[in-house]
Amino acid sequence: xxxxxxxxxxxxxxxxxxxxxxxxxxxxxxxxxxxxxxxxxxxxxxxxxxxxxxxxxxxxxxxxxxxxxxxxxxxxxxxxxxxxxxxxxxxxxxxxxxxxxxxxxxxxxxxxxxxxxxxxxxxxxxxxxxxxxxxxxxxxxxxxxxxxxxxxxxxxxxxxxx
Amino acid sequence: xxxxxxxxxxxxxxxxxxxxxxxxxxxxxxxxxxxxxxxxxxxxxxxxxxxxxxxxxxxxxxxxxxxxxxxxxxxxxxxxxxxxxxxxxxxxxxxxxxxxxxxxxxxxxxxxxxxxxxxxxxxxxxxxxxxxxxxxxxxxxxxxxxxxxxxxxxxxxxxxxx
DNA sequence: TATTGTTATACTCTATAACTATA
DNA sequence: TATAGTTATAGAGTATAACAATA
Numbered sequence: 001x002x003x004x005x006x007x008x009x010x011x012x013x014x015x016x017x018x019x020x021x022x023x024x025x026x027x028x029x030x031x032x033x034x035x036x037x038x039x040x041x042x043x044x045x046x047x048x049x050x051x052x053x054x055x056x057x058x059x060x061x062x063x064x065x066x067x068x069x070x071x072x073x074x075x076x077x078x079x080x081x082x083x084x085x086x087x088x089x090x091x092x093x094x095x096x097x098x099x100x101x102x103x104x105x106x107x108x109x110x111x112x113x114x115x116x117x118x119x120x121x122x123x124x125x126x127x128x129x130x131x132x133x134x135x136x137x138x139x140x141x142x143x144x145x146x147x148x149x150x151x152x153x154x155x156x157x158x159x160x161x162x
Numbered sequence: 163x164x165x166x167x168x169x170x171x172x173x174x175x176x177x178x179x180x181x182x183x184x185x186x187x188x189x190x191x192x193x194x195x196x197x198x199x200x201x202x203x204x205x206x207x208x209x210x211x212x213x214x215x216x217x218x219x220x221x222x223x224x225x226x227x228x229x230x231x232x233x234x235x236x237x238x239x240x241x242x243x244x245x246x247x248x249x250x251x252x253x254x255x256x257x258x259x260x261x262x263x264x265x266x267x268x269x270x271x272x273x274x275x276x277x278x279x280x281x282x283x284x285x286x287x288x289x290x291x292x293x294x295x296x297x298x299x300x301x302x303x304x305x306x307x308x309x310x311x312x313x314x315x316x317x318x319x320x321x322x323x324x
Numbered sequence: 325t326a327t328t329g330t331t332a333t334a335c336t337c338t339a340t341a342a343c344t345a346t347a
Numbered sequence: 348t349a350t351a352g353t354t355a356t357a358g359a360g361t362a363t364a365a366c367a368a369t370a
Binding site for chain 3: 207235
């Protein structure tokens with residue numbers, strides 16, 4: 001791992017935070033590497049996977065809702081959904097109440113693909129986290145939950161408002 | 163935040179791990195959003211920032227060393243360094259011992275830019291982590307350190323060997 | 325007028341392949 | 348023959364702008 005040289009003059013209590021960010025970046029890269037073969041095998045991309053996950057979590061979500069949640073533009077999600085629909089993993093149908101909107105849902109096959117990928121991820125991560133104290137993992141969840149809340153508060157859900 | 167619906171039939175101890183991944187994804191997106199304006203202001207991209215950070219951490223590193231560390235291809239790093247050199251943030255000079263290799267170093271201006279960006283990141287994250295128990299943050303660092311080690315072990319440092 | 329979804333288009337990032345020069 | 352760096356090129360991924368249908 002890259003050794004964190006002090007990037008700040010002061011070496012205050014924020015050092016732990018900087019270290020955490022560096023670790024975060026490494027875990028990110030390593031996770032993407034691990035996940036890549038699985039996604040390739042299923043024939044979908046990272047963006048498509050997160051689209052599937054969001055459609056699955058938010059039942060009956062629209063394109064723009066998914067876009068807001070993932071923090072990407074509507075055309076990006078639209079393209080992802082196009083491909084997922086072609087692959088038979090996601091269904092579109094016009095909303096009855098607001099005929100501009102499109103309601104998204106997973107097909108049975110889409111649900112199976114999502115489950116397989118999550119299962120693969122969980123296996124890899126469980127392996128990587130094996131033997132770690134439950135209390136430490138729980139503490140990480142607490143930290144990330146809190147950080148997520150505050151970041152998404154201040155972030156005001158771009159990228160529309162650039 | 164996206165509610166994690168049970169993606170696995172079994173709801174075993176791996177549930178915490180799945181939750182952690184979902185949180186991880188959210189923190190990632192939120193962090194990138196936070197960081198984007200700062201990087202734009204400094205006139206560099208995310209990839210260029212990590213290149214600067216790696217050059218700074220690994221004193222006298224070569225292009226290929228940086229590429230291996232970041233898990234990206236040599237041409238990508240080469241391009242990043244090109245732009246950073248044009249911007250006057252990084253210097254190249256041929257190694258004396260192996261005249262194929264290029265040794266990289268930050269210019270004084272490059273060091274200032276790195277410090278400013280880290281300072282900004284640390285500020286944002288410290289704000290986001292404010293009030294959290296020190297012990298929880300420390301536990302997160304332990305978890306991420308362990309996970310990083312095991313993931314980079316099994317990952318065998320692609321993307322050359324695809 | 326504002327909003328949803330979509331299409332058209334351009335730009336950035338990244339990778340593979342091919343080339344040069346050293347070893 | 349292998350390695351370090353570079354150049355050329357192509358493919359993903361994403362965003363902005365413009366458009367159609369609906370509210």
